[in-house]
Amino acid sequence: MSGEGLTIRGLRVSFDGYTAVDGVDLDVRPGDLRFLIGPNGAGKTTLVDAVTGLVKATGSVRFGTNGDGTELIGKPVHKIARLGIGRTFQTATVFEELTVLQNLDIAAGAGRGPLTMLRRRKGIPQPVAEALETTGLTALRDRPAGVLAHGQKQWLEIGMLLVQDVRLLLLDEPVAGMSHEERESTGELLRRVSEDSTRTVVVIEHDMDFMRSFARSVTVLHAGKVLSEGTVAQVQADPKVQEVYLGRARAEESADAAPAVPSPATGEATPTTTASAQEA
Amino acid sequence: MTTTSAPTTPAPEVTKATSPLTRFRVPGGFALGAVLLLGIAPLALTDFRLALLAKYLCWAMVAVGVSLAWGRGGLLVLGQGVFFGLGGYAMAMHLKLADAADTGIPGALPDFMQLYGTGEALPWWWKPFGNPAFALAATVLLPMAVAAVLGFFVFRRRVRGAYFAILSQALAAALAIWLVGQQATTGGTNGLTDFQGFFGYDLDDPANQRTVYFVIAVSLLLLMAAARQLFVSRYGELLIAVRDSEERVRFLGYDPANVKLVAYVVAAGMAGLAGALFVPAVGIISPALIGVVPSIGFVIGAAVGGRASLVGAVLGAIAVAWAQSTLSDAFPGAWTYLQGLLFVVAVGFLPGGLASLGAVIRRNRIRTRSGEAA
Structure with a gap:
């Protein structure tokens, strides 16, 4: 079993004496759609940073599809990326001055030889066309990525992971700041992506409704440690989780609905509609 | 950069890529440049001009x-x-070694070495440059090799932004200072000058000077074509991606x-090829032509004309060089200040240079119009 998918053992990350991730063990198997939840400062993003090589960590992180996972700790970021591990960031980082098509084409091209690199792109490569289709961005492919709406940028990022032929997708709050419709489409997109039984998807999320609708399994982190793990129902029933996380989140939600989850229904959608109203 | 106004505007601009005007713009512009440089300029200009x-084309x-x-x-x-x-x-x-060999005296040293040097033997690192093939290859490959070694360490250590700029500037200063210090073997402040021949041709003959111009x-046209290919290639797209989000x-x-x-x-x-061709065209290379001030000069032209636009950078470099030689004759003290001012204004207020002026004006006009509407 272990060695199949993502296997983390005894992962520890410290910054100047502060331990952000404190001995985490985690197994995520291919075909899973795992949600990582936990209060702020639980170490979720740091864990993803450690897996992708962005921060120094101790312990063991292995990833593989046939039982002999490669050790990732100590490898530089771009080498880890070439092993089929891709991530997105809380703030969508696409190449704003390049078009959607160019963004995807660059993402698809890490293995290209020098001769291909020095030539102009002719037509649309097959994986890029498929990713455009999957993310619903085909009609926007010649637009500069900088003019896309917030949700579309996140989809473009996911598309960039797809054309990389990533086996492990690590998504950091993919629906933050999205409208309700955008959340639904994103959830459907993630479901479609993870249906491929050779892909492993890990999502960091604050939005509980989104988690309940789309998670296949859930890991709760608290203070750098794994607090609970299981299906959505199991985790929600866990008294420890209710105490440190869900309970508190619910209290917050009922107290002041918006702040816990940054602008769910308003946020990005409103300015767009106002702008179009002004132009009309 | 233009994210604020964008999401709701439809995309009529996207379709224009297929119009015949844009399709022939690049080869047309290239042909126009070739006609101007190879046809009209040699006919219209005096030998002096x-x-x-x-010289400007070298820059x-x-x-x-x-x-x-x-x-x-x-x-x-x-x-640079x-x-x-x-x-x-x-x-x-x-060229110095070839001139010395042309004197017919076996083992003759270049003239300046006889003046300042120990006068005994040619330094070992001069020797290979006696071979024309080696020297020609070195004009391009030596700068590339130095850049490769430097760049390897600098980029791997993630030195970027202002630190990279300061580092490269310091190197230009260091090389100029070193050259001045080694007068016996490099000609010092005087540099290397007074060349007689260029691969068997007499450099004093105006006809040969014209050939050097050609x-x-x-x-220049070949370099522009090569750069243009890099710009539109996948590598060019990747380079922009690295610039915007490493x-x-x-x-x-x-x-x-x-x-x-x-x-x-x-x-x-x-830059190496430009330096190599500068020598027969101008007849001198010296520390004053490669130190800090000329190094800044190399980027000012590109900044003013538009650094991201190939034609903008080239025209900017020629225009600034022309302004320099015209204005520095009229106001010898003021040019350096004006040069600095140009750089600050271009980088601060018009980062796309003059090449982007049209787009900036158009954008402002749209903004004022939508401002009036609202």
Whole structure:
């Protein structure tokens, strides 16, 4: 079993004496759609940073599809990326001055030889066309990525992971700041992506409704440690989780609905509609 | 950069890429440049003016590399004088040795060495430059090799932004100071000058000077064609991606250090070739032509004309060089200040240079119009 998918053992990350991730063990198997939840400062993003090589960590992180996972700790970021591990960031980082098509084409091209690199792109490569289709961005492919709406940028990022032929997708709050419709489409997109039984998807999320609708399994982190793990129902029933996380989140939600989850229904959608109203 | 106003505007601009006007714009512009440089300029200009233009075109060749490294790659290369100088000195050393050999005295030293030198033997590192093939190859390959070694360490250590600019500037200063200090073997402040022949041709003959001009003009056009191919290639797209978000590129499985290294090395090779052709055209290479001030001069033209636009950078370099020689005659003290001012104004207020002026005006007009509507 272990060695199949993502296997983390005894992962520890410290910054100047502060331990952000404190001995985490985690197994995520291919075909899973795992949600990582936990209060702020639980170490979720740091864990993803450690897996992708962005921060120094101790312990063991292995990833593989046939039982002999490669050790990732100590490898530089771009080498880890070439092993089929891709991530997105809380703030969508696409190449704003390049078009959607160019963004995807660059993402698809890490293995290209020098001769291909020095030539102009002719037509649309097959994986890029498929990713455009999957993310619903085909009609926007010649637009500069900088003019896309917030949700579309996140989809473009996911598309960039797809054309990389990533086996492990690590998504950091993919629906933050999205409208309700955008959340639904994103959830459907993630479901479609993870249906491929050779892909492993890990999502960091604050939005509980989104988690309940789309998670296949859930890991709760608290203070750098794994607090609970299981299906959505199991985790929600866990008294420890209710105490440190869900309970508190619910209290917050009922107290002041918006702040816990940054602008769910308003946020990005409103300015767009106002702008179009002004132009009309 | 224009994110604020964008999401709701429809995309009529996207379709224009297929119109015949844009399809023939690049080959048409290239042909126009060739006609101007190879046909009209030699007919219309006196020998003196043509020689000046040859000098400006050499600086424009440096600007082609600056446009690639800085405009597309975001590397503020403030020390291109190093590579211009390496190319120039490699060529000048060969010409000096060839002149010495032409005297017919076996083992004759270049003239300046007889004046200042120990006068005994040629330094070992001069010897290979006696071979024309070696010297010619070195004018381009030596700057590229130096850039490759430098870039390897600098980019791997993730030195970027202002630190990279200061570092490259310091190198230009260091090379100039070193050259001044080694008067016996480099000619010191005087540099290397007073060349008689150029691969068997007499450099004093105006007809041969014209030939040098043609070599320079053709080289500039070839460099522009090569740079243009890099700009539109997948590499060119990747270079922009690295400029705008280096971290993100790393997560796609590329090593941004290598991407930047290629642009840096190519730009260095272009500066080296420019330096090499500068020598027969102008008749001198000296520390004053490659130090800090000329190194800044190399990027100002590109900044004013538009660093991300190839034609903008080249025209900017020629225009600034022309303004320099015209204005520095009229107001000798004021030019350096004006040059600094131009750089600040261009980078601060018009980062796209004059090439972007049309787009900026259009954008402002749209903004004022929508402002009035609201």
